[in-house]
Amino acid sequence: MTLIEEPAKTRPVRRLTEPDPAARSRGGQRFLLVGLSLASVYSLFPVWWLIVASTKDRTGLYQSNGLWFSGWHLWDNLHQLFTYEHGIFLRWTANSFLYAGVGSLGGTLLALATGYGLARFDFPGRNLVFACVVGSFLIPIALLTLPLYLLFSEIGLVDTPWAMLIPCLINPFSVYLAKVYTEATIPFELLEAARIDGAGELRIFFSIVLRMMTTGGATVFLLAFVNTWNAFFLPLTVLRGENNWTLNIGLYNWSGKRLESGVDLTSLVLTGALLSIVPMAIMMVAMRRYWRSGVTLGALK
Amino acid sequence: MIRSLRWKGAAFTVPFQLGFVFLYLLPIGYAVYQSLYRSQSSGLGLGGTTDEFSGLDNYQQGLTDSAFMGSVLRVVLFACVQIPIMLLVSLVLALFLDALSSRMAGRFRILLLVPYMIPGVVAAIVWLNLYSPDVGPLTPLGEIFGFSWNFFAPSMVWPSIGNLLTWHGIGYNMVIIYSALQGVPRDLFEAARLDGASELRIARSIKIPFVRGALVLTGMLSIIQMLQIFNEPALFRNVTPQTVSDSFTPIMIIYNQAFNAGNYHYAAALSVLLALILGVASFLFYRFTSKETD
Incomplete structure (x- = not known):
């Protein structure tokens, strides 16, 4: 470590x-x-x-x-894909972007604040919080998702975008990364100097810390985005109606239908699969400087 | 540190702590609570069901449930074969990369990382179609060489899934091992070469021991993932329900108990059991691998 x-x-x-x-x-x-x-x-x-x-x-x-x-026949396939069932594929794409984009953005901000708090302040219970963060890496997803489904259905959140967005806000791995990045980039002396100049703690966080953490923040965001985009068990559990599905769930469903109802969706599934890789590929190539460091960091936990 | 400052610092972590309580601790507590109850149909089955406290009955049932324990065993056996193969291939590739110039290494690294960029569900869909006797290129390819393989036959399902996981995981694991390799002090190699050691010998006696930590770590991550394997068998089940049963892996059983059988209490108990199994497996693996280094 x-x-x-x-x-x-x-x-x-x-x-x-x-x-x-x-x-x-x-x-x-x-x-x-x-x-x-x-x-x-x-x-x-x-x-x-x-x-x-x-x-x-x-x-x-x-x-x-x-x-x-x-x-x-690529254009024919794309046309068929985008018009099938009134363009449901586009809807799934938009959903995937919504959950992964908004969820990861919120989660990253929360994680940066938490990581900063853990790395640069010595408050009672700090070690306990950090132990919870690391311990949660070992919790199987089913142990969280099933009761979460029950709790969400009690308060009427199942089958709404919130059922995906809320869990994305709390990401212990992002917190862990944010803490490591804070330790590496934010010197104590700088914070002291800002305090002596009379800056408030919130101001220090928003105008100094966040700015210095752009690289770390981008990595945290990227990894969270990829994770949410790739998520399968959570959306399968909490999203029931196809209007709220993600690309993964939609493709999974089509891939099964091919067998059930005699409709041949093979080329729809394949074209859709190819398209669902494109945002990932663009994002990873554009931000490869960040995610490479993130991959190795994640490995050293 | 000044007292008020401590509390201001703690305040930065409060939103996360609240979220953690509601999205982690509360659900786990709820699962444990649910696992201690059973639904009983009241009266003559007319009045719906009520929950009754049943202590550890659900756990006892889970531990003697041959479908559940069988699925755990199946996944563990599979992990014992697939993970070493995947890590060995990743290690060899990382050693190869490490012996190239940085420019060449960079090129191959990008190529080998392509599978990692593909979402797991999409990767499974692609391989399912490659395996498919109707549209896949592997069946005609096999025929050229005189094989008639059926990737969905009962004896081939695990190798088929194993190949998919290996394909998907090699790049990621290779990068982790490769970056550990870059930390080996280069003068060690010079010294070894002066002593007449071959490149193979250097790899075996210097490089591999040096990246042991990275191997333990990637092994640990793979074990944690493997015990929870769900996506790939679920997608395979879509295509070959006759060979991939709905109780193929532990998480598939839990999912079915919860959503198809409507037995949340039992599903909750099984997910707590799985968490315990996961904890024990990680602990054993860690003890086993760190003992040898002493």
């Missing part, structure tokens, strides 16, 4: 110097490249297949070679 003292964006310096001499021998290098290339093919071919499949019509999908194109 002490491995994370440095700010996460610094990279080890030695990487900028020279490659590991292990790569110096030609044969060795070739062996490494072949191994890594094979692994890359394994990683990429399912995605390639998905892209190819979403450009095919029904006959192409069932009869042509799966790994190569056969006709270009």
Whole structure:
């Protein structure tokens, strides 16, 4: 846990110097490249297949070679996807963005405040709060979700967007990350100086701490967004009517219908699956500087 | 620290604490409370049901429920096979990356991380279709080499799911191990090479012991996830309900007890049991792996 003292964006310096001499021998290098290339093919071919499949019509999908194109029907598939059941797919997309976007934004703000409080103030019960945060990593999701469903149905929240948004606000892992980032970026001296200048605690938090925590905050937001976007058990449990579903639940449902009612939704499912990757991919590529550090940080907990 | 300042600091954490009480402690307490009751149909079954205190009966039933304990065993056995394979592949790839120049390593790292960017449900949908005898390319590919494999046969379901999880998890685990590898002091290698050690020997005797912590950690995270596996078998059940039963994994049983059988009390007891099993498994794994380092 002490491995994370440095700010996460610094990279080890030695990487900028020279490659590991292990790569110096030609044969060795070739062996490494072949191994890594094979692994890359394994990683990429399912995605390639998905892209190819979403450009095919029904006959192409069932009869042509799966790994190569056969006709270009991507626009037809998209049109069919967006108009099926009065554009329910677009509704699910909007829902996914709403839950992941708003929920993660709120959760990130709360987490930054909590992490700052835990990292920079010594109040009674602080260790207990932190113990709760870390302990909750071990709680199985079913143990939380089922009673939450019952409690939410008591107060009429089941099957409303709130049933997704409220649980997203409280994210112990975000708090943990926020605490680590605060420790790495906010010096005590700076806070002291601001206090001597007469700044109030709230003002210090909003105009100094939050600004210095943009990198950390972005990472926390990104990881929370990805988590909510990928969530399955919670939305499956608390969202009943299809108007409130997320993309995941909608695709799961379609993937099952293919079997039940004789309707062939295969190409809808595949095109929808491809589209649901796009926001993730854009977000991860655009913010790769942040999430890489987040992934490693998360691992060192 | 000045007294008032302490309380102001505590105030920053109050919203989270309140939320934690309502979204974590209260639900857990409620689950434990529910698990101690049973619904009894009153009278001649006309007056609906009432909840009656039943002590630990639900737990006793859970511990002797062969479907539940069978599903735990099934998942544990699966974890014992899949997690080592996945971590071994990730470790080898991380070692390969570590031996390349940083530019090459960066390129391969992005490629190998692509599966991690794909939501779990979508990953399962993609592989289900790849496995599918109707639309998937793997069946015709197998025929070329003289295999006629059926990925949904009872004996193939776990390998099929295992391949899906491995595909999805390699990149993430590789990155964690790789960043641990970057922390190994380089002069150790120079010294070892001067002593005539081969690259393989250096990997085995220096690099792998050094990333032990990262391996323990990724192993722990994988175990926690695996005991709660739900998405993948649920999606497989969509396609092959005859091989993936509705009591395939512990969480599937809990979900069915709660929402299909309407037996919340029993589902609550099972989820508490699963939490305890998870705690014990994590503890044992941690003890087992940290003992060896002493």
